Amino acid sequence: MSFDKDQSAGYVVNHMARLFAAALTERIRPLGLSTGQFPILLQLWSEEGLTQKQLVERLDLEQATIANTLTRMERDGLIERKAHPQDGRAQCIYLTKKARALEAPATEAAKAVNEVALADLPPVARKAFLRVMEQIIGALQKDLAG
């Protein structure tokens, strides 16, 4: 059969992703944040008042995943859900003061993780790495859609 996990892109990607998550967890736990909340916060820091639907579109996560994470974020005092002015089914998600205050330290933490991870890579190689990942993401999305 000859299947060497350490030569398998999928296996190595999974391993790398767990390590990225662990490194970020360590740095944002002091802020009272967790990894799953991060993408949602990033989005809301740049564009507040989005609906759940809009978050789903922007983050490539399932609606149920977002809904559950939002519930934990509400519990943790990071967001508030307010009724949508036009659509009675929808809510608009707003950040609390607490969450707004975390933008700078949290993005610093994320930058620090990237810096540690990519420390040995020159800028050109970093860009190339990102380009390759975008290509792979595109290929896998096409595969999953088909």
Next chain:
Amino acid sequence: MSFDKDQSAGYVVNHMARLFAAALTERIRPLGLSTGQFPILLQLWSEEGLTQKQLVERLDLEQATIANTLTRMERDGLIERKAHPQDGRAQCIYLTKKARALEAPATEAAKAVNEVALADLPPVARKAFLRVMEQIIGALQKDLAG
């Protein structure tokens, strides 16, 4: 603040890893397998009778994660836990006939996912990608250890 998630290695890696997992899920579900079982099966296909401890060492997963996944694999008729001949605390994990028979189709499925994901990349770029990932893994492991 200026934090563009699509230029953040950590964010993109997480996204890519979820897509790899989804693509593999789709292909191994017909075999009755799930993604978390895959690394353990890979290890046992090449080296049966390992203890939980040995699996933990070889797979860089936490002991509790392995223990829980083994329980589900036992439930699914993929492995058997047998008493360790010398050490009363330990067990040796053996594959069932069913699990042994899945080696070829399951590794084929994993290879197919890698092939789809890396389709647009020439062999040299694939090797470079793996090397970069190993470098990043090393850097993050060092960071987490320290």
Next chain:
DNA sequence: TTAGCTTGTATAGGAAGCTATTCAATGATA
């Protein structure tokens, strides 16, 4: 206007990861 489709969220339930804790078997030492 009302019946029926569509859409935005919520919820149930499960997998895979984690930390922290417990427990029994082993090993080491006074």
Next chain:
DNA sequence: TATCATTGAATAGCTTCCTATACAAGCTAA
């Protein structure tokens, strides 16, 4: 030998992801 530390595994409890389903609000069309 009796005690105490170490070690292998199990368990509790959490987050983050998923699919499938339910439900109420909105929309459409007869």
